[in-house]
Amino acid sequence: MPEFPNLWEFSDTQKLREFIRWVKQLLAELVDTGTSPTGVPLFAEELREPMRAAWSEAVPEFDRLAEFVVTLPDRASHDHGLLGAQLNFKLATVHRLSGLFQRFGTKKILRLLLGAVDTLLGSILSALPGGSAASEIKDAIKDAINDERE
Numbered sequence: 001m002p003e004f005p006n007l008w009e010f011s012d013t014q015k016l017r018e019f020i021r022w023v024k025q026l027l028a029e030l031v032d033t034g035t036s037p038t039g040v041p042l043f044a045e046e047l048r049e050p051m052r053a054a055w056s057e058a059v060p061e062f063d064r065l066a067e068f069v070v071t072l073p074d075r076a077s078h079d080h081g082l083l084g085a086q087l088n089f090k091l092a093t094v095h096r097l098s099g100l101f102q103r104f105g106t107k108k109i110l111r112l113l114l115g116a117v118d119t120l121l122g123s124i125l126s127a128l129p130g131g132s133a134a135s136e137i138k139d140a141i142k143d144a145i146n147d148e149r150e
Contacts, residue, residue: 001026001029001036001037001098001101001102002022002025002026002029003098003102004022004094004095004098004099005018005019005022007019007091008088012077012082012083012084012087013069013070013072013077014070015087015091016069016070016072016082016087016124017066017067017069017070019091019094019120020062020065020066020069020121020124021062021066023062023117023121023138024059024062024063024066026098026117027055027137027138027141028055028059030042030110030141031051031052031055031141032052034048036101036105036106036107036110037101037102037103037105038104038105039105040105040106040107041146042107042110042145042146043144043145043146044144044146047144047146051140051141051144054137054140055137055141057137058137061137065124065125065128068128069124069128072124072127072128076127076128077127079127080123080124080126080127081123082123082124082127087120090116090119090120090123091120093116093119094113094116094117094120097109097112097113097116098113100112100113101113107145107146107147110142110145111142111145114138114141114142115142117138118138118139118142121138
């Protein structure tokens with residue numbers, strides 16, 4: 001799993017861009033390996049190939065979103081909690097859950113992590129026209145987590 005980047009020295013827009021790039025890496029690794037950092041299988045085997053195909057279509061959306069987010073007007077960033085303390089709190093939550101998932105690798109923690117990612121990604125998408133495919137593929141990957149053995 002990709003290590004959560006040290007974003008605290010960046011400007012708010014740089015933090016957002018690096019966050020989106022990290023989410024792309026996280027989802028790519030989940031799709032590619034299908035397992036948690038501790039080796040727990042995450043997805044039903046019959047969903048793995050359709051998930052890979054769907055992911056390959058969605059990858060360009062993350063690149064586009066990472067480039068567009070730096071053009072976000074300050075007013076829109078402010079209105080959607082993407083500046084200062086609000087942004088830092090959302091990032092700190094993702095950072096904490098990322099570390100827990102890296103350490104314990106449970107499906108429950110992955111769901112919490114993806115929920116925290118969704119909160120911040122949702123704020124970004126509501127402030128920026130387009131980009132919903134990035135959130136949609138993340139939701140589909142989260143929905144595919146296999147609960148049979150939990």
